[in-house]
Amino acid sequence: MTSHVIRQVRVTPIAFRDPPLLNAAGIHEPWALRAIIEIETASGLVGINETYGDLSMLQALAKASPALNGLSPWALSDMEARVAALVRPAAAASEFLGTHVSLAPGTHVSKTVAKVTSAFEVAMMDLQGQLANAPVVDLLGGASRDRVPFSAYLFYKYATHIDAPSSSGYPVDPWGEALTSAQLVTQAQRMIDAYGFKSIKLKAGALAPDDEAEHLLALAKAFPGTPLRIDPNANWSVETSLRIVEKLRGVLEYYEDPAPGLEGMAAVANASDVPLATNMVVTDFAEFRRNADMGCPVKIVLSDHHYWGGLRATQRLSTLCSTFDLGLSMHSNSHLGISLVAMTHLCASVPLLTYACDTHYPWQDDEVIEGGRLAFDEGSLRVPMGPGLGVTLDREALARLHDNYLSCGIRARDDLGQMKKYDPSFTGVQPRY
Incomplete structure (x- = not known):
């Protein structure tokens, strides 16, 4: 039904407080970044998700979002093909390569297509569940x-x-x-x-x-x-x-x-x-x-x-x-x-x-x-x-956490750079021991 085709994708970057947690690469910064995905149909139904919120991910999401316009929330395979065609891992390579030690592949450019696909898939499945009156697990x-x-x-x-x-x-x-x-x-x-x-x-x-x-x-x-x-x-x-x-x-x-x-x-x-x-x-x-x-x-x-x-x-x-x-x-x-x-x-x-x-x-x-x-x-x-x-979005909380993002000054996670504020000699080279 045309009333249920996707007409808009909204991506809202947010930041929330994160403690000074130590790890192999350094230490967490005061603010953690995420992005909230909203996929809206022509009938006004909205599916939501949460994903990475670093600048390169936001750029990839923005590049891929128009590909969802006109799709059915059930068209996951079509969505995956469109994302793969639009989003190239090399596009964000300069954001990460050689800049810091990565603890997990979620920050690596080779995962860009998979990350964007996942970000849209969960929100589309949230829509599917609302249309079918069924939980995602079903x-x-x-x-x-x-x-x-x-x-x-x-x-x-x-x-x-x-x-x-x-x-x-x-x-x-x-x-x-x-x-x-x-x-x-x-x-x-x-x-x-x-x-x-x-x-x-x-x-x-x-x-x-x-x-x-x-x-x-x-x-x-x-x-x-x-x-x-x-x-x-x-x-x-x-x-x-x-x-x-x-x-x-x-x-x-x-x-x-x-x-x-x-x-x-x-x-x-x-x-x-x-x-x-x-x-x-x-x-x-x-x-x-x-x-x-x-x-x-x-x-x-x-x-x-x-x-x-x-x-x-x-x-x-x-x-x-x-x-x-x-x-x-x-x-x-x-x-x-x-x-x-x-x-x-x-x-x-x-x-x-x-x-x-x-x-x-x-x-x-x-x-x-x-x-x-x-x-x-x-x-x-x-x-x-x-x-x-x-679950549904708390609009007031979303606005507050988006304000955090606008004011925190962080646009990509950098545990190494943060650790250098405590110890300028810290290199993050692995293995250290």
């Missing part, structure tokens, strides 16, 4: 589970941002410093008390590896029986990775991206029996094949629908993981509720979900959906069963 084949488990995601962090003092109106970070075992245990307990998480992940690669190992052992002692993971973001050499995994023998649920590259991961896998997980070296189907050709040194793929090409692409990945007897879970970056809800629909739809998923949600205090922050129940989120994604 459009994906139905729910394999009615709730999705998530993990406590711990970070080393400073107490305050160096360039966002409270006197400027930026609020004091309520989480405080976390650089010691005791501080990490306190952070974990607070997060578990608030959200009910049943597993714990430590973002490592920021401090000396032996210190980080001791901190994980302190977490194991404080939370006996709780599954633990550690993620150095490829900041350790193979030698260091193997030395640390021995210190953590019997403690780790899985070992995420300890060493750089698939070859480095394979060297660790060949000398250790702890399963390796990744969101850095198996990030598309070509890399999946390479992992398979090498005998699958990576045993757990941490997908992310934002850069794998969308919800349906991750379903295809799930089938491949089942075929090759690999585990599957989900990666996260700084995000708000729309991304979290989309992930929840996706995770509910795949029969294979081997481990609790990552989420940065506890580290954010803003929200852009009506009703405010999503509520976890014993570490899990229930799948929204309303039409489409089951």
Whole structure:
């Protein structure tokens, strides 16, 4: 019906407060960037999504948006073909190549087509659900589970941002410093008390590896029986990775991206029996094949629908993981509720979900959906069963977060540049240890 064809795509960049979280590449800036997608039909129906908000992504979205005009919300294959024809990865290459260390492929230019495709796909599926009066999970084949488990995601962090003092109106970070075992245990307990998480992940690669190992052992002692993971973001050499995994023998649920590259991961896998997980070296189907050709040194793929090409692409990945007897879970970056809800629909739809998923949600205090922050129940989120994604935009919040974007001065994430404000000698070269 012509009343339901797409007539307009709106992209609104937003910024929300982000704590001074440490990682292998440096430290988070005071503001995280996202973009809110609205796809409107001729009848006035609006489908929404949330995606990356850096300048190169905004440029790619603007370039591709006109291709959706006149399409049916059901024409996902046509949309994908049009996006692929319009958006070329090389177009944004100068924005990233040689500028900073990247922790995840979501920032890499090779993912541009997949990221734009995913951004539009989720919003179109939100429209489809509204038209069919069905939740997105049903459009994906139905729910394999009615709730999705998530993990406590711990970070080393400073107490305050160096360039966002409270006197400027930026609020004091309520989480405080976390650089010691005791501080990490306190952070974990607070997060578990608030959200009910049943597993714990430590973002490592920021401090000396032996210190980080001791901190994980302190977490194991404080939370006996709780599954633990550690993620150095490829900041350790193979030698260091193997030395640390021995210190953590019997403690780790899985070992995420300890060493750089698939070859480095394979060297660790060949000398250790702890399963390796990744969101850095198996990030598309070509890399999946390479992992398979090498005998699958990576045993757990941490997908992310934002850069794998969308919800349906991750379903295809799930089938491949089942075929090759690999585990599957989900990666996260700084995000708000729309991304979290989309992930929840996706995770509910795949029969294979081997481990609790990552989420940065506890580290954010803003929200852009009506009703405010999503509520976890014993570490899990229930799948929204309303039409489409089951959430709607809070227009006042959207305007406020867009004002943040206009005034914050950040247009691309730069953890390395931010860290140089604390330590001018910091290079971010990996592996550091």
